[in-house]
Amino acid sequence: xxxxxxxxxxxxxxxxxxxAGAVRWVGAxxxxxxxxxxxxxxxxxxxxxxxxxxxxxxxxxxxxxxxTAYGAGPFVVGTLLTTAVALxxxxxxxxxxxxxxxxLAPRWLAGPLSILVDLIAAVPSxxxxxxxxxxxxxxxxxDVGPFLKELPLLGRLFGGTxxxxxxxxxxxxxxxxxxxxxxxxxxxxxxxxxxxxxxxAALALGATRWQVVRGAVIPGARSGIRxxxxxxxxxxxxxxxxxxLVIGNRPAVPxxxxxxxxxxxxxxxxxxxxxxxxxxxxxxxxLVVVLLxxxxxxxxxxxxxxxxxxxxxxxx
Amino acid sequence: MPxxxxxxxxxxxxxxxxxxxxxxxxxRPAGDDRAAGPSEIAVRLSExxxxxxxxxxxxxxxxxxxxxxxxxxxxxxxxxxxxxLRAVNRMHDETGATLSGTIHLGxxxxxxxxxxxxxxxxxxxxxxxxxxxxxxxxIFDNVVSGLRFNGIRNRALLAEAxxxxxxxxxxxxxxxxxxxxxxxELSGGQQQRLCIARALAVEPEVLLMDEPCSAxxxxxxxxxxxxxxxxxxxxxIVLVTHNMFQxxxxxxxxxxxxxxxxxxxxxxxxxxxxxxxxxxxDPRTLExxxxxxx
Amino acid sequence: xxxxxxxxTDEAAEARRRLxxxxxxxxxGRRRLRGRxxxxxxxxxxxxALAPLAALLGYTAYRGLGSLSVAFFVHTATPPGIPGGGIxxxxxxxxxxxxxxxxxAVPLGLAVALxxxxxxxxxxxVIRFAADVLTGIPSIALGIFAYAVxxxxxxxxxxxxxxxxxxxxxxxxxxxxxxxxxxxxPTDLREAGLALGAPRSRVLRSVVLxxxxxxxxxxxxxxxxxxxxxxxxxxxxIGVGAFGSRVGWNPLHPLAAMPVDIYENGTxxxxxxxxxxWGTALVLLLFVLLLSVTARIVAARLNRKAR
Numbered sequence: 001x002x003x004x005x006x007x008x009x010x011x012x013x014x015x016x017x018x019x020a021g022a023v024r025w026v027g028a029x030x031x032x033x034x035x036x037x038x039x040x041x042x043x044x045x046x047x048x049x050x051x052x053x054x055x056x057x058x059x060x061x062x063x064x065x066x067x068t069a070y071g072a073g074p075f076v077v078g079t080l081l082t083t084a085v086a087l088x089x090x091x092x093x094x095x096x097x098x099x100x101x102x103x104l105a106p107r108w109l110a111g112p113l114s115i116l117v118d119l120i121a122a123v124p125s126x127x128x129x130x131x132x133x134x135x136x137x138x139x140x141x142x143d144v145g146p147f148l149k150e151l152p153l154l155g156r157l158f159g160g161t162x163x164x165x166x167x168x169x170x171x172x173x174x175x176x177x178x179x180x181x182x183x184x185x186x187x188x189x190x191x192x193x194x195x196x197x198x199x200x201a202a203l204a205l206g207a208t209r210w211q212v213v214r215g216a217v218i219p220g221a222r223s224g225i226r227x228x229x230x231x232x233x234x235x236x237x238x239x240x241x242x243x244x245l246v247i248g249n250r251p252a253v254p255x256x257x258x259x260x261x262x263x264x265x266x267x268x269x270x271x272x273x274x275x276x277x278x279x280x281x282x283x284x285x286x287l288v289v290v291l292l293x294x295x296x297x298x299x300x301x302x303x304x305x306x307x308x309x310x311x312x313x314x315x316x
Numbered sequence: 317m318p319x320x321x322x323x324x325x326x327x328x329x330x331x332x333x334x335x336x337x338x339x340x341x342x343x344r345p346a347g348d349d350r351a352a353g354p355s356e357i358a359v360r361l362s363e364x365x366x367x368x369x370x371x372x373x374x375x376x377x378x379x380x381x382x383x384x385x386x387x388x389x390x391x392x393x394x395x396x397x398x399x400x401l402r403a404v405n406r407m408h409d410e411t412g413a414t415l416s417g418t419i420h421l422g423x424x425x426x427x428x429x430x431x432x433x434x435x436x437x438x439x440x441x442x443x444x445x446x447x448x449x450x451x452x453x454x455i456f457d458n459v460v461s462g463l464r465f466n467g468i469r470n471r472a473l474l475a476e477a478x479x480x481x482x483x484x485x486x487x488x489x490x491x492x493x494x495x496x497x498x499x500x501e502l503s504g505g506q507q508q509r510l511c512i513a514r515a516l517a518v519e520p521e522v523l524l525m526d527e528p529c530s531a532x533x534x535x536x537x538x539x540x541x542x543x544x545x546x547x548x549x550x551x552x553i554v555l556v557t558h559n560m561f562q563x564x565x566x567x568x569x570x571x572x573x574x575x576x577x578x579x580x581x582x583x584x585x586x587x588x589x590x591x592x593x594x595x596x597x598d599p600r601t602l603e604x605x606x607x608x609x610x
Numbered sequence: 611x612x613x614x615x616x617x618x619t620d621e622a623a624e625a626r627r628r629l630x631x632x633x634x635x636x637x638x639g640r641r642r643l644r645g646r647x648x649x650x651x652x653x654x655x656x657x658x659a660l661a662p663l664a665a666l667l668g669y670t671a672y673r674g675l676g677s678l679s680v681a682f683f684v685h686t687a688t689p690p691g692i693p694g695g696g697i698x699x700x701x702x703x704x705x706x707x708x709x710x711x712x713x714x715a716v717p718l719g720l721a722v723a724l725x726x727x728x729x730x731x732x733x734x735x736v737i738r739f740a741a742d743v744l745t746g747i748p749s750i751a752l753g754i755f756a757y758a759v760x761x762x763x764x765x766x767x768x769x770x771x772x773x774x775x776x777x778x779x780x781x782x783x784x785x786x787x788x789x790x791x792x793x794x795x796p797t798d799l800r801e802a803g804l805a806l807g808a809p810r811s812r813v814l815r816s817v818v819l820x821x822x823x824x825x826x827x828x829x830x831x832x833x834x835x836x837x838x839x840x841x842x843x844x845x846x847x848i849g850v851g852a853f854g855s856r857v858g859w860n861p862l863h864p865l866a867a868m869p870v871d872i873y874e875n876g877t878x879x880x881x882x883x884x885x886x887x888w889g890t891a892l893v894l895l896l897f898v899l900l901l902s903v904t905a906r907i908v909a910a911r912l913n914r915k916a917r
Contacts, residue, residue: 024728027721028737031785034778035740041758042751096655104649105656113656115906120663122902124839126869127891130876131666134884177662184659197448201511204405205462205518206438206634210645215465219452238748241841241869245876265750265842272754272846288751299746434641438634466630467637477626519627550623 042292045285052279057286061253070283072290074253078168078261079294081254082243083236085172086179090232093176094183095225101184102191103213114188121181129242132174133166137246140165145258158258166248169257171266174242179232186231190224191217230302238295240265264291358383358522358552359404364417366399366408373399374581377417379571381522386544386553388563388589391573391604396581397556400573401524404554405440406433421522438466440522441515446531447507449499449514456495458510462518477517485513486543505536512543522552529562541566560605564593572601667895674892677885686857687866697890702857703769703865707848708838710773710861711780715837716830718777719784726785727792727818737785744782752778752843760847767849769858769865775843780833787829788822795821824912831905839898841869868894 049057053070060071097117101110141164148158148169158169194217202216218225240263248260249270262270264287275281357380365375374396381387389397402408403415406426419426426436441462449458459478460468468474478495482488487509494501499510508528515523525544529537544553544566557563563570570593571586585598596602685696722741726734756775761767795818802817819826849864858865868890875887 024721024725027718028725028733031718031722031781032737032740034781035744037759038744038747038751038755038778041755045754045758093655093658096652097659100649100652100656104652113660116660116663119899119902120659122835122839122898123663123666124841124869124894124898126839126841126872126876127670127895128666130872130887130891131669133876134887135665135669180659180662195448197444197446198450200407200442200444201448201450201514202461202465203410204407204437204442204444205465205514206434207465208434208638208641208645210648211465211641214648215461216450219450222452234746238746238750240748240750241845241873245873265748268750268754269842269845272757285754288748288754291748292751295746295748296743299742303742432638434638435634438630463630463633466634467641468630468633473629480623480626519623519630521627550620 039292042285042289046282046289048279048282049286057283058290072264072287074251075262075264075267075287076290076294077253078247079237079263079265079291081168081257081261082171082175082247082263083233085169085257086175086236087229087233089173089176090180090183091229094180094228094232095187097180097184098187098191099213099218102188103217104209117181117184120177121185125178125239125242128174128178129245132170132242132246136170136173137165140167140170140258148258158256163258163260164248166246166260167258168247168254168261171243171247171261171263172257174246175236175239178239178242179235182235183228183232186228187221187225190221190228193224194220227302230298234295234298234302237298238265238291240269244269264288264294356383357381358422359554360418360420361400361404362418362420364400364403364415364419366396366403367414367416368399369412372578372580373413374573377583379583379586381552381554382569383521383552384549385568386548386555386566387569387571388567389554389556389571389573390558390560390563391581392575393558394581395573395575397573398526399581401526401554401556404522404524405437405442407437407442409433438462438518439520440524441518441520443508443511443515443523443525443528445527447504447511449502449507449510451498451500453499454496455491455499455502455510458499459513459517462514466518477519478513481513481517484516484547485509486539486546487513503536505532505539508532508536508540509543512540516547516551520551522554523547525553525555527556527558529557529559537562560593564589572596572598572604574600574604670888670892670895673885673888674890674895677889678892682889687871695886697866697868697871697886697893699857699866700868700871700890701893702859703848704838704867704869706859706861707769707772707844707865707867708776708834710770711776711837712830712834714773714777715780715784715833719781719830719833720788720826722781723785723788723792726789741782741785744778745786748842749779749840750842752776753846756843756847764862767847767864769848769861769863771847772844772865772867773861775847776837776840779840779843780837783833783836784830787833788826791822791825791829792818794825824909827912828905828909831901831908835898835901835905838901839869839894841873845870845873868897 049070053060057071059073059076061073101114101117105113145158145165145167149155151158198216198220199212202212207215243263244266247262247266249262249266250260251262251267254261268284268287268291272281272284275284359381361377361379361381364377364379366373377400379387389401391397399408399413403413404419404426408415415427421436421439424436424439425431449455450461453461456478459481460474463474463477468477479488479492482491487506490506491497491502491510499507502510508531512523512528529540532540541562544555547553548566548568555563555567567589569586570589572584572592573581574584576582585592585596585601587597592601593605596605682696683701684698686699687697688695722737726737752775755778756771760771760774764771844867848867848870871890872887872894875883875890878884878887
């Protein structure tokens with residue numbers, strides 16, 4: 001092997017090889033430079049906003065005379081609320097779908113159906129948003145909203161006066177549709193990581209098919225499901241276009257799930273072009289910075305979980 | 317199945333007598349500590365064939381497994397031993413293999429139309445090639461997992477059964493102070509004994525062991541073999557192994573599987589272990605045995 | 611075997627056996643029922659997961675088909691309220707913007723991925739971290755970035771700015787896909803090349819690249835599909851609301867794009883514009899689905915051939 005390596009090192013000196021290597025290094029350098037420039041341009045763009053309001057920008061909520069909020073507070077709340085609604089819907093549905101496709105459905109059915117679920121991921125967010133805006137929003141304003149308000153106990157979540165269908169709730173529903181493919185795909189990966197031997201162990205002890213899933217597969221996939229969860233959160237927090245179309249974009253903390261609100265992303269989408277140069281625009285860019293921090297926190301947690309899982313699983 | 321007459325046994329018998337003698341010497345005298353007389357049959361296989369996707373893996377196996385004895389199934393890899401073993405507790409239900417012939421567990425028709433596979437499996441335990449404790453469970457939860465699957469929730473009962481099973485598997489003294497630790501903290505051999513304890517906790521009548529030592533070192537293997545000898549008096553054991561000496565050391569009966577001319581597994585010969593190794597009736601057995609102990 | 615405690619007598623074992631058997635038999639019906647209920651719930655989840663897709667595809671087709679005509683494809687957009695507009699400008703704009711983004715992102719991503727496969731180590735760690743950071747960044751941030759580095763310096767909106775944003779969006783996806791495709795090439799193939807004395811760079815190029823072709827094609831097509839449908843990165847930078855009367859090809863000028871078209875017309879009050887949005891949505895949807903289905907078919911076809 002040493003001989004091979006020496007021969008390799010000698011050959012690497014050839015100009016052709018060196019050029020190919022150089023191209024790759026230039027590419028890598030360019031890539032890292034772009035990432036740095038991206039982060040820098042956002043921080044620089046937001047600098048005036050933080051310079052004026054300091055860290056208060058993170059949670060402040062009052063409006064200035066132009067109607068532009070100077071704090072990220074209402075938008076952070078909106079982002080967290082819509083994400084929570086989306087997760088409440090997408091996590092159980094996603095895990096159930098994954099269990100059906102990976103464990104319970106016969107293979108001839110699971111194959112084509114999982115392709116369909118994957119296709120949801122390919123649908124552009126603008127199309128989902130359009131459907132939400134022109135179809136679901138009227139439906140929510142006319143039927144779903146009044147129905148939810150009448151619910152005992154739960155109705156409190158949907159209090160206040162109805163103002164059309166555009167609402168935090170609808171934004172959450174739309175987000176749920178959008179993060180579902182991520183949730184399903186990653187949960188299925190987690191299920192696939194559970195050894196056949198574990199399933200057989202449970203089966204051989206007299207477990208029913210569902211007990212095998214419940215007792216061996218889901219516990220074995222738990223860390224993977226957790227990672228699927230955090231990555232779905234990351235997607236939900238960062239999605240802007242579809243939410244902007246259905247949430248109503250009111251820069252205030254929503255008083256009910258049926259009230260309009262705004263998320264960090266949706267407010268940037270609707271206000272960036274309209275904001276005047278200078279402080280108003282810096283504040284919008286500042287919202288992007290806050291969004292970046294939020295997604296970094298979530299994705300960091302997700303990456304940590306994934307890494308932990310791969311080291312715990314070990315490589316054969 | 318052709319039954320050869322003694323004069324068809326090749327002359328190599330004389331040359332290999334030493335090796336066969338060694339094997340036969342290791343074999344325990346048949347029925348040493350049991351009352352004489354015809355023993356009851358725990359599992360009865362008759363004309364069993366298993367087919368995967370149109371290709372038969374093993375066929376026409378007729379075999380009686382006497383209660384509270386160890387039956388070893390030996391043979392080259394790919395000759396259907398494991399396939400046959402997994403047919404006994406209906407593990408093939410999930411893999412799409414088809415089975416013909418009948419298997420009876422006592423009075424129960426294992427593949428009968430009214431028979432629930434879950435109930436069959438809770439009466440027939442299984443130990444696999446590689447130790448497979450549930451990786452996310454504690455030692456205790458592993459041992460009682462079978463009981464929980466079968467609907468037992470009473471804590472005192474679970475604790476009692478866990479202790480009994482761990483003592484039976486010669487593991488109690490090692491793990492009694494760390495029952496809540498992860499099962500993955502144990503060594504490979506200990507994990508395999510934990511899997512045996514897990515199977516025993518359900519109090520099966522039959523224990524199927526599929527090359528349980530193939531992933532273990534010699535010392536751990538010795539402990540498992542000692543365990544099998546201990547359990548012999550209480551439970552019917554079927555042991556698939558490729559190790560002829562292991563079969564000779566721990567089994568009462570030995571069945572030899574070989575590939576027939578169509579490359580399908582068949583049971584060539586079955587009988588008391590000492591007899592199968594010292595004076596096989598079938599020339600193919602002799603050829604296989606002498607070829608695999610040198 | 612120790613028979614010290616009553617736990618270990620034959621009677622105790624027999625009692626336990628009867629108990630387990632009884633429990634297994636008694637609870638089996640309940641256990642199976644629970645399994646059936648759980649399976650039914652999972653099936654319901656599957657239906658709930660697929661229902662939005664069905665509703666979305668069905669309704670978009672229903673509303674969109676009404677707008678589709680030859681004129682819809684060859685005419686450009688008309689000012690709000692004037693009927694009879696088409697999306698020729700948006701289709702061409704999207705093609706130009708995405709083509710430029712692909713030209714930048716695909717080679718760059720491949721170069722970086724080659725480096726990652728060839729030289730694992732600290733440099734690879736830094737690059738991979740950068741790729742992870744970029745993957746996690748919301749796409750809206752890329753629009754702001756393109757605005758800062760292209761629109762401001764150039765003094766105006768341009769298709770090029772959109773291409774830059776989409777390229778940055780695609781690069782981490784391409785890197786990840788390319789790296790995975792190359793890592794999936796069996797190592798013994800690679801070592802066989804090395805043992806023959808081929809230079810390292812050539813081994814990489816010929817053996818690994820050829821083996822990775824299905825994965826490379828699939829991954830890049832999926833990245834492309836993603837870029838085609840993205841709205842947020844291009845919304846602020848390509849020149850919204852420029853209802854051009856002609857099809858623009860020059861990326862240095864403002865360009866239209868299908869997703870932005872949908873956004874603008876979908877949020878407009880005129881029913882005619884909304885109808886146009888559905889038509890554009892259908893075209894975009896078909897285009898994106900075609901790309902991702904093609905990607906999967908290519909992967910399956912080439913995989914089979916490799917075997």
